[in-house]
Amino acid sequence: MDKSKQPFRKSKLSFRRRLPPIVSGDRIDYRNMSLISRFISEQGKILSRRINKLTLKQQRLITIAIKQARILSSLPFLNNEKQFERTESIPRTAGPRARNK
Numbered sequence: 700m701d702k703s704k705q706p707f708r709k710s711k712l713s714f715r716r717r718l719p720p721i722v723s724g725d726r727i728d729y730r731n732m733s734l735i736s737r738f739i740s741e742q743g744k745i746l747s748r749r750i751n752k753l754t755l756k757q758q759r760l761i762t763i764a765i766k767q768a769r770i771l772s773s774l775p776f777l778n779n780e781k782q783f784e785r786t787e788s789i790p791r792t793a794g795p796r797a798r799n800k
Contacts, residue, residue: 720752727760729767735774739765743778 721727725734738746738753738761745765748758768774 721757727757727764729764729771729773731764732768732773735761735765735768739774741778743775 720737721734725731727734729735738751740746745762748755751758751761753761765774769776
């Protein structure tokens with residue numbers, strides 16, 4: 700049979716299972732900042748389960764722990780470090796919708 704007439708087949712690459720990011724000894728808690736910080740993006744968003752490679756139960760516990768840490772001010776709600784780097788203030792001018800009284 701010609702190669703051009705063969706059905707499409709996926710190449711058989713070796714599948715290596717990744718190690719789970721949370722070891723069974725790790726405790727998912729709002730005080731465990733080293734663990735929680737691995738599952739937050741640079742912007743302060745909670746990363747999805749697909750990216751984290753977590754189980755559903757682990758993702759729920761991580762989400763609850765992150766939210767508790769935010770409420771208790773251990774973590775910021777937003778990570779806006781670029782906002783404070785601005786050195787010059789930009790003067791604001793009246794726009795086209797400015798009212799004249």
